[in-house]
Amino acid sequence: MTRGLVTAAIAAILIGEAAHSEENVPNLRDPTVIAAGHDLFLAKQCAHCHGVDGTGGINLARRSLEAKGVFQSIADGREKSGLRMPAWREVLSDEEIWQATAYVLSISQHSK
Amino acid sequence: MGRMTWVATVSIACLLGTATVARAADPGAEDPNNWPQYHRTSNAWRYSPLDQINKDNVGKLAVAWIAHGGDITMGIQETPLAIDGVIYSITSGDRVAALDGKTGRELWNYEPRLDPLTKKVLFAPYSRGVAVGHGMVFIGTVDGRGIGLDQKTGKQVWETQLTDFANCHGCNFTSPPVVAGDVLTFGSTAGELATQGKIFGVDAKTGKKLWEFNTIKDDPKSWPGESGKYGGGGAWMPGTYDADTGTVYYGTGNPGKDFIDSERAGDNLYTDSIVALDAKTGQLKWYRQEIKQDVWDYDSPYEVMLFKKDGKDLIVHMNKSGYVFVLDKNDGKIENIWPVSDVKNFVKDIDRKTGELIGRVELPVNQETLICPSTFGGRSWNAGAYNPKSGLWYNNVLDFCGYLKPVAQKDDPKDYGTGHTGSNDFGRLVLAPDGRKPGRLDARDPFTGERKWTYEMDVPGFASSLTTGGGLVFNGDPLGMLRAFDADTGKVLWSFNTGSGMRSGIISYAVDGEQYILVPSGWGSYAAILLPPLFPQLEKVPAASTLIAFKVVK
Numbered sequence: 012m013t014r015g016l017v018t019a020a021i022a023a024i025l026i027g028e029a030a031h032s033e034e035n036v037p038n039l040r041d042p043t044v045i046a047a048g049h050d051l052f053l054a055k056q057c058a059h060c061h062g063v064d065g066t067g068g069i070n071l072a073r074r075s076l077e078a079k080g081v082f083q084s085i086a087d088g089r090e091k092s093g094l095r096m097p098a099w100r101e102v103l104s105d106e107e108i109w110q111a112t113a114y115v116l117s118i119s120q121h122s123k
Numbered sequence: 124m125g126r127m128t129w130v131a132t133v134s135i136a137c138l139l140g141t142a143t144v145a146r147a148a149d150p151g152a153e154d155p156n157n158w159p160q161y162h163r164t165s166n167a168w169r170y171s172p173l174d175q176i177n178k179d180n181v182g183k184l185a186v187a188w189i190a191h192g193g194d195i196t197m198g199i200q201e202t203p204l205a206i207d208g209v210i211y212s213i214t215s216g217d218r219v220a221a222l223d224g225k226t227g228r229e230l231w232n233y234e235p236r237l238d239p240l241t242k243k244v245l246f247a248p249y250s251r252g253v254a255v256g257h258g259m260v261f262i263g264t265v266d267g268r269g270i271g272l273d274q275k276t277g278k279q280v281w282e283t284q285l286t287d288f289a290n291c292h293g294c295n296f297t298s299p300p301v302v303a304g305d306v307l308t309f310g311s312t313a314g315e316l317a318t319q320g321k322i323f324g325v326d327a328k329t330g331k332k333l334w335e336f337n338t339i340k341d342d343p344k345s346w347p348g349e350s351g352k353y354g355g356g357g358a359w360m361p362g363t364y365d366a367d368t369g370t371v372y373y374g375t376g377n378p379g380k381d382f383i384d385s386e387r388a389g390d391n392l393y394t395d396s397i398v399a400l401d402a403k404t405g406q407l408k409w410y411r412q413e414i415k416q417d418v419w420d421y422d423s424p425y426e427v428m429l430f431k432k433d434g435k436d437l438i439v440h441m442n443k444s445g446y447v448f449v450l451d452k453n454d455g456k457i458e459n460i461w462p463v464s465d466v467k468n469f470v471k472d473i474d475r476k477t478g479e480l481i482g483r484v485e486l487p488v489n490q491e492t493l494i495c496p497s498t499f500g501g502r503s504w505n506a507g508a509y510n511p512k513s514g515l516w517y518n519n520v521l522d523f524c525g526y527l528k529p530v531a532q533k534d535d536p537k538d539y540g541t542g543h544t545g546s547n548d549f550g551r552l553v554l555a556p557d558g559r560k561p562g563r564l565d566a567r568d569p570f571t572g573e574r575k576w577t578y579e580m581d582v583p584g585f586a587s588s589l590t591t592g593g594g595l596v597f598n599g600d601p602l603g604m605l606r607a608f609d610a611d612t613g614k615v616l617w618s619f620n621t622g623s624g625m626r627s628g629i630i631s632y633a634v635d636g637e638q639y640i641l642v643p644s645g646w647g648s649y650a651a652i653l654l655p656p657l658f659p660q661l662e663k664v665p666a667a668s669t670l671i672a673f674k675v676v677k
Contacts, residue, residue, distance in 0.1 A: 054532070056541050058548040060652045067548070068652045088242050093195040093647045093666020097540035098242040 037106070039078055039113040048114030051107055060096070065118035069094065075120040081112045155592075156633040158205040161252050161299055161361045162506060163630070166429040169508035170590050171631035175638035176675055177593030181607045181617045185676045187639060188227035192668030193218045197249040198647015199668040202587060202628025204255055205641065210632075212643075213250045213299075214668050217264045221277060224634045227672060231277035238266035243539040244293025246312045249648065252361070252628070256302035257327050263296025263309045269325050281330030285309055285323045292316035292536040292543065294357065300325070303364040303371045303402035306333060313338065313357025314376035314422060315542035317534050320357020322373055322398075324405045334405030338375045340392040350387035353534050353543055355379035356394040360424040360504055364402060365452070371402045374423035374440060380545030381420045382486055382529040390415045395423045397440055397448075397455065411455035413442040413478070418486050419469045419527070420498040420549075426506045432570065439569045441518070445501015446473050449570055461572030463502060463565065466522045466555045468495045488529045491551070497525030498550045503585050503650070506628070509569060510590040513610045516569040517596045519584030523561040523657065525550030552657040561657070564588070564598050566613060576613030582658045585650050587628035589640070597640060599625030601650070601661055605642055623667035626650060640673040 037044045052058060058067065065071040085108045088098030099108060155172040162169050176184065192199050192214035204211040209230065210222040216237065221230040241247045247265040254261040259280055260272040267286030272279055286294045294316050300307040307327045313320025319339040325332055338356030339346065346354055355378050362373035378387060378394040393407075395414035400407060414421045421444040428439040429452060436452035445467060449459040460475050471482030486492050499521050507518035527550045534543065542549075554561055562583020566575045586599040595616070596608040601624035607617040624646030631640050645667035655661045 053530075053547040054541075055538070056544070056547060059542065062656065063547060066656070068655045070655075090196045093198050093645070094652055095196050095248070097244065099540055102243060102538055102540060 036078070037109050037113070039109070039116055041113070044110050044113045045117045048110035048112065051103070051111045052114050055099070055103070057111070065115070071115055072118050073120065076116060078112055078116060081115050082108055085111055157207065158630040158632050159255060160204065160302065161202055161254070162426055165364055165366065167363050167426040167506070168428060168511070169506055169587060169628070170510055172592040173631050173633055173638045174592035175633070176591065176595065176631070176640065178595065178609055178616060180675050181593070181595060183675045184607070184617055184619070184640065184673045187672040187674040189672070190222055190227035190229070190670045192643070192645065192670060194248075195645060195647065195666045195668045198626050198651060198666060199643045199645035200249045200251050200626050200648055201643055202252045203630060203641060203643060203670065204253060205630060205632030206255055208634040210641065210670070211253050211255055211260055212670060213253045213262060216248045217250055217262060219253060219260060219262060219272065219277065222670070224632060224639065227670065233272055233277040233279065235264055235268070235270060237264065238288060240289060240293065240539065241266050244295065245315060245540060245542060246293070246295060246297050250297055250299070252299040254299040254302050254307070259327070261300050261302070261307055261327070263298065263300055265295045265297060267295045267311070269296070269300060269307065269309055269323070269330060271327070271330055283325060283330040283332060285325070285332060286311050286321070290536065291318040293539045294318045294320065298360050301362050301364050301371055302327065304366065304369070306402050308362060308371050308373075308402065310358025310360070310362060310373055310424070312359045312376070313355045314359065315379065315381060315544055316355065316357070317353035317379060317536040317543040319351070319354055320376055322358050322400065322405070324402065336398070336400055336405045336407065338393050338398070342392065345389040345392045347388055348386065353379055353536065354387065354391065354394065355543065358424055360426070363427040363429060365429060368453075369402050370399050370408060372397055372399050372427040372438065374425055374427060376424055377417050377420050377422045379543040380532060381542070382418050382527055383488065383545030384416050384418050387416070391417065395421060395442065397423060397427060397438065397450070399455065409455045411448065411450055411457070411478070413446070413448055414444060415480060419444070419494055421469070421500065425502070425504060428509060428569070430569070437570070439516070441502060441507070443500035443502070444469065445496055445520070447569070447572060448478075459570060463518060463567070463572070464496065464520050464522055466495045466524065466559070467501070468493070486527055486529050488531065491526040491528045493524055493553070494527050494550070495524035495555065496521055497523055497552055498527070499650070505585055505587040505626070508588040508590040508596065510596070510610050512592065512594065513566070514568065515566040515575055515610065517588045517590055517598070518565050518567070519586070519588065519598065520563050520565045521561065521583045522555050522559055522563065523552060523583070524555055525552045549653065552653070554657070564596070564608070564613075566610070578608065578613050578615070582660055586625035589629040589631060591631055597629045599629060599642060599644070601625065601646060601654070601658075602664060603644065619673075621669070621671055622665065623669065624651070624661070624664045637674055642671045642673070644669045644671055
């Protein structure tokens with residue numbers, strides 16, 4: 012990857028995080044946020060469909076994901092390709108959904 | 124038998140000379156053209172006496188019509204009904220439709236406005252069927268209602284909220300009610316839900332609730348302390364109505380938390396049991412618990428089959444563990460118990476006379492334990508089929524295992540998307556330790572378990588089978604292959620790729636002297652989500668919701 016591409020990628024990430032911060036988004040790369048998200052991932056049985064390490068039936072580890080899309084999928088559920096994920100808004104707080112988002116991003120292609 | 128039905132039956136006989144003649148000992152044969160209830164007849168055999176399609180001409184089967192079911196979410200899981208040339212179907216979102224049985228043309232449809240909470244609960248938005256009777260089509264909805272529709276128009280006649288949907292962890296109905304004379308009986312989901320599963324009796328004509336039966340017994344010996352409050356149970360598949368005795372038989376769901384029993388150190392009645400209820404009052408006549416203090420998720424909601432044999436009235440019933448219980452219909456006394464597979468390690472065995480679990484394997488908290496069969500069971504909820512001509516019962520056997528790991532979990536019935544299981548997941552699936560094929564279609568004697576033939580599969584079957592008077596067994600697999608077998612030998616006589624996997628019930632019916640095989644195809648359900656790590660072939664199976672009717676090309 013050229014230096015220019017790296018710079019552009021970093022810029023994109025910074026712009027993205029700046030945009031998130033306007034919506035009170037925690038730092039999605041903060042290890043404590045990711046760890047809290049991991050705890051939720053297990054406690055809420057996300058592992059039921061996604062596997063304890065994200066490599067379950069609905070494999071997250073090999074997907075390229077972005078933060079807002081993950082947040083929305085968790086909050087409002089997801090129906091695609093005949094499959095269904097329940098909605099978690101009001102069961103989980105927004106802060107908790109962001110924590111879960113941080114963990115999902117940490118195991119997805121996004122962070123690799 | 125109605126006049127028109129009788130005329131049609133005679134027409135088949137005249138035209139083909141092979142039409143089945145009704146026999147008194149063959150319940151349901153008096154109406155051979157129809158598939159009027161979930162398992163076709165109240166003996167739950169899934170046997171159609173029609174024999175126009177048979178071993179000699181099954182190779183000429185071709186598509187007669189195709190209809191789309193609508194929303195594909197969680198696939199198509201129903202067993203449709205066929206009555207006097209009309210198909211009654213239910214698909215995702217509890218969408219009900221009546222179709223012309225000759226063309227697939229939609230005659231009417233009905234789609235209820237579902238409670239938004241449905242988006243959050245575990246068991247939705249699929250349904251496994253409708254019931255028909257009293258000039259109405261009846262459904263149980265995924266937001267816990269019973270609804271009656273006019274059979275001719277689809278207009279709603281009545282609706283009754285039966286479950287306390289918002290306060291029972293989203294307990295609802297994912298299978299059809301049973302028409303038990305003037306009463307409808309509805310079994311609710313529970314098991315993995317922090318609630319007490321119920322069976323409801325409702326006036327079929329008005330929808331008025333008549334009674335409810337709690338599958339969690341109010342007994343501190345059975346449920347110490349507060350453990351029964353969220354004990355689970357329920358009855359999430361249709362029961363069997365026996366008009367001779369006015370009894371409805373239901374198999375019940377597992378206790379919760381699924382994998383942790385430390386707080387429920389009793390027998391946990393009436394979970395994992397067959398309960399015999401007076402259909403008019405809901406009073407318990409008898410029960411037979413199959414799995415005491417279950418920790419392996421071995422529910423009992425599968426079909427309750429009725430037989431007359433050697434002067435005895437018998438029930439044959441498979442528990443999810445794969446053990447088959449042969450019981451006296453009148454009191455639940457054990458006649459025999461046999462396993463559908465030797466891929467089992469959760470117990471050393473079950474005592475054939477007492478039903479006692481011998482050498483049960485407990486699950487240490489925070490440790491993985493290999494348990495066979497897996498939480499999918501020795502067979503899934505999709506029913507087998509019994510053919511009175513061959514004397515064989517055909518079942519899709521699952522020969523794989525799973526690692527279970529109980530972990531501490533707080534009770535929270537408002538946490539709708541989380542199962543009350545005492546675990547982070549539903550088990551890590553693995554093949555059987557001896558490396559055998561993970562699934563097979565088995566043909567066995569239902570009373571002894573003696574096997575006549577078997578057909579091994581690389582990906583096991585998860586659909587209900589059909590067997591017919593034409594000496595055939597129809598079976599669909601998750602990859603989309605529909606096969607017709609010789610019922611006596613297991614030889615594959617015909618196959619067809621339906622384009623999506625099958626998780627539903629195949630039926631047969633006749634209209635104007637022509638026999639049809641009707642196949643719902645559309646892969647979905649939790650199986651579609653959970654199975655790919657063990658069966659990567661399933662990752663590429665497209666979703667769908669399709670009804671495909673076949674008949675013999677002339």
